[in-house]
Amino acid sequence: MDNKKSKEEQSIDRRDFFRKTAAMSVTALAGTSLLSSNAMADDPAIMNHTAWGQKWGDPVTANLYGVPSAYEHNVTRRNTKLLASGNFRASIAVTPIHESQGIITPNGLFFSRSHGGTAHVDPNEYRLMIHGLVEKPIVLTLAQLKRYPSVTRTHFIECPANGGQEWRGPQFNSVQFAKGFMASAEWTGVYIKTILEDLGLKPEAQWMLAEGSDNSKMGRTVPVDKVLDDAMIVWGQNGEALRPEQGYPVRLLLPGWEGNLCVKWLRRLEFATEPWYCKEETSKYTDLKPTGKAIQHFYANEVNSTVVSPSPEIPWTDLEDGAVVEIEGLAWSGMGTITGVDLSFDGGKNYVEAKLKGLVLPKSWTRWSFMHTYKKGDRLLLTSRAMDDAGYIQPTIDEEVSIMGVEAVYHRNAVETWEVTKTGEVNHVQIRS
């Protein structure tokens, strides 16, 4: 845990500190030469000749709801026609994970997938019906729903199609498009089990239908065991109301399971003895195997990882020979907690252990890093491989394809590889034996 000091950190007193001082090299770490005091005196940013240092800034009332710096205008969600399925409503906008930091994605950049566009729901007209095999069926207003005792948890949401274009080989030379069908947030809402303690679930109930109130009426069926484990109805994301594209005012959250199951603009939960076999769980979100049969009722996003820096968006073309550079990535598992990440420089033949950074939480993004000394002219094949406490490890592409073939769009969690060329460009490649 980053927020707890390690014993090693605690033991650094000032004497130890001065002993360690100068063990690193400025040129290697910051990639710069020391500047003379003359150079300092010439630097406008230091000598107060900057435009921003000589005039009033904006009043605090200028943006009572703040926005990013104009210099960050390139950091956005993105879409391409390749992902648009004919229009930009039944579509996706993906997260710039190469620009991500820590394990929180700001709400403005949280990936968005909808089947009929972003609905704008009036919270005063909003209703949630809970019915079927419950003792006391109910219709709740938003205010009534929020009266239940709330919980807050940090979880990723991932589209099961994340990386699903890549079965036959790299389609996007971009980590945002290849792996950005996901994001992570702090969610606030109520456990459905808390509501069911109130309403009384009938013992014969085995399945729950969740249905959206938007024009697409997204419907998915969830096993009751998951509902009674950690399923939530959420209204808060990163400390404020859900955004419209995340289902404002209320969505379902099934931690670690397919994003499309986390039904947005949620209007109805119904309990029954059998699954519903809705359109979006038969014609879609099933995996066609080489045998011609499809896998149904498999919901968890399995253990996965990616390098985010370097990446096609963050090349090493400016790195000098001998530079010390932090290789960073994300790991996640819908089945538990990340226990480790390995990193390979030769496309998966040999691995070294990477370091987990910051908070390590179940069914949450986990950030990892490895300090590397860059040798100019080397060609590298960077591959990461994550493990979780459910006992799983990411497969190779060969292993995954041998079981699933190349027609299954969903649940692709094989390792990914970035090629770092001799000149420091980074390309998405696929390593097969």
Add this chain to the structure above:
Amino acid sequence: MDNKKSKEEQSIDRRDFFRKTAAMSVTALAGTSLLSSNAMADDPAIMNHTAWGQKWGDPVTANLYGVPSAYEHNVTRRNTKLLASGNFRASIAVTPIHESQGIITPNGLFFSRSHGGTAHVDPNEYRLMIHGLVEKPIVLTLAQLKRYPSVTRTHFIECPANGGQEWRGPQFNSVQFAKGFMASAEWTGVYIKTILEDLGLKPEAQWMLAEGSDNSKMGRTVPVDKVLDDAMIVWGQNGEALRPEQGYPVRLLLPGWEGNLCVKWLRRLEFATEPWYCKEETSKYTDLKPTGKAIQHFYANEVNSTVVSPSPEIPWTDLEDGAVVEIEGLAWSGMGTITGVDLSFDGGKNYVEAKLKGLVLPKSWTRWSFMHTYKKGDRLLLTSRAMDDAGYIQPTIDEEVSIMGVEAVYHRNAVETWEVTKTGEVNHVQIRS
């Protein structure tokens, strides 16, 4: 930790669950009556007669950087002329903590205090100079700074004047204005000790000057022990670049210490043997005692807490007699980790123990709650009192005033009280013996 299942949670299997079912009452918890199936059939939100259920939503490309629902337009930072010191540049915009959830404040709502307005810094022109008693003084570009190995940690930042209007009695009948000079975020940057290992701090260095590059040239001096403990230079906030009003591209972060020490638009760190005695640490940000002498060099925001719901902004006027309602609050300490929160219904005479909710991290917001059965017609005096692992507990107002008098603007951490009137309105009151 909320993200770890308690033993109790783990032991709930389905059989246990059905046994517990119906132990709560719908009318008490959700504050509603059960609706008949006729009522369901009449409800437009259930029967799909809503405006948003019958038309296309927005394309995913409509907001590539997303914004809140228009229905949330009242959830903003706020300012009043009372806090504006003559203009809205040397001023503050405070966080709607009554609308907060979890321990992350979205960047758009993070409280903002500046001494010359919000500077708009060009990241390409940005420079950071580190000099004085270091072996290797340096000027870094932003890219060079970001080459250092990064860390991510969750911390609050609080203005030491939070609640400082209240020494003589309540000034604002509002939790946002009385206690919202703070917010909490996940910060990404580099420990200054990491940079100093590289540059070589000279053993005689005892103090560090931090100076901003905006027009106010905010300057504060920091003891080297804090610098070598957990001081950070940060460029990331909740997974994206700092916002302009938080010091884009770079600010200082001294976890748990006064917000004004966390210098924004940071341009310079200088190390020396003596403190600087800058304007903002002599004429301001010192505490005038009844003796006429002022306290200097006291930096930590001490253990503190507040009830956020109910509050003047969230009254109980709609609650029915017998309703079960969650009383929620925040606790925080700049000296360590929150170990407990007590809640009083009689203004501090008697206390019961509240429950800590979710992640409990050092120098971070900690959320707490207490389930309460509301009795219509009762008058309550809600007072919370937090404790930390540094061994401190919030004082009463009498205790604090007896030591500090009523002229000290800063570091007021005495308990606060909300009066819940017989009709459910909530007022900010002060309880003195």
